[in-house]
Amino acid sequence: MRYLFAFITMTLVLTSCQDRVVVKPASLLRLEYPEAVYAKAEFDCDYTFSVNQIAQLQRRNNCWVNVHYPAIDATIYLTYRPVENNLDSLLFDAQKLTYDHTVKANKILEQPRIDPINKVYGMFYMIDGDAATQSQFYVTDSINHFVTGSVYFNAKPNFDSIFPAVEYLRNDVRRMMESMSWEE
Incomplete structure (x- = not known):
């Protein structure tokens, strides 16, 4: 009888201390951004492009422009340089700047x-991984104008976490490149 009592007690002790296993459904962070509405950027420079209306333009010296997205806490930094028999070095610098990120990038x-038709030639680089920037580009008319752009988030690079914002801004960068035009 004593053994039966010990057995029942041990069984109750061992089975009553277990946590119930509850299977939780898989979930993902859902980040939603407004549908992009574009308008022509208005500033007094030798180039123009379409910009998303949720962005704020901040003009700097030498027709450099920051396209800031407060809701995403990201900025597209645009740098303008005139082409003065230096197209090779401008292209080299733009490509080097991109490929300097290969240390942290998974792929480019x-x-x-x-x-x-509009005399716009360039390259758009999509950088996947925990690099400092996830998108860079350059556009030129090959004769007078050269614009480079880089997207930076005001956060530590974590590609998985910022991926929805990266995709949203990549669409805006494509639109900038497609709508780029030169003032003569």
């Missing part, structure tokens, strides 16, 4: 931009 995808 290139998407060329060729628009002979």
Whole structure:
């Protein structure tokens, strides 16, 4: 009888201390951004492009422009340089700046931009991984104008966490490149 009592007690003790296993459904962080509405950027420089209306333009010296997204806490930094028999060095610098991120990048995808009608030629780089920037680009008319752009988030790079914002801004960068035009 004593053994039966000990057995029942031990069974109750061992089975009553277990946590119930509850299977939780898989979930993902859902970040929603407004549908992009574009308008022509208004500033007194030799180039113009379409910009998302949720962004704020901040003009700097030499026609450099910051396109700031307060809701995303990200900025697209645009740098303008005139082409003065230095196209090779401008292209080299833009490509080098991108490929300096290979240390942290998982991959870098290139998407060329060729628009002979509007005289806009360039390259869009999509950088996947925990690099400092996830998108860079350059556009030029090959004769007078050269614009580079880089997207930076005001946060430590964590590609998985910021991926929805990265995709949203990549669409805006594509739109900038497609709408780029030169003032003569």
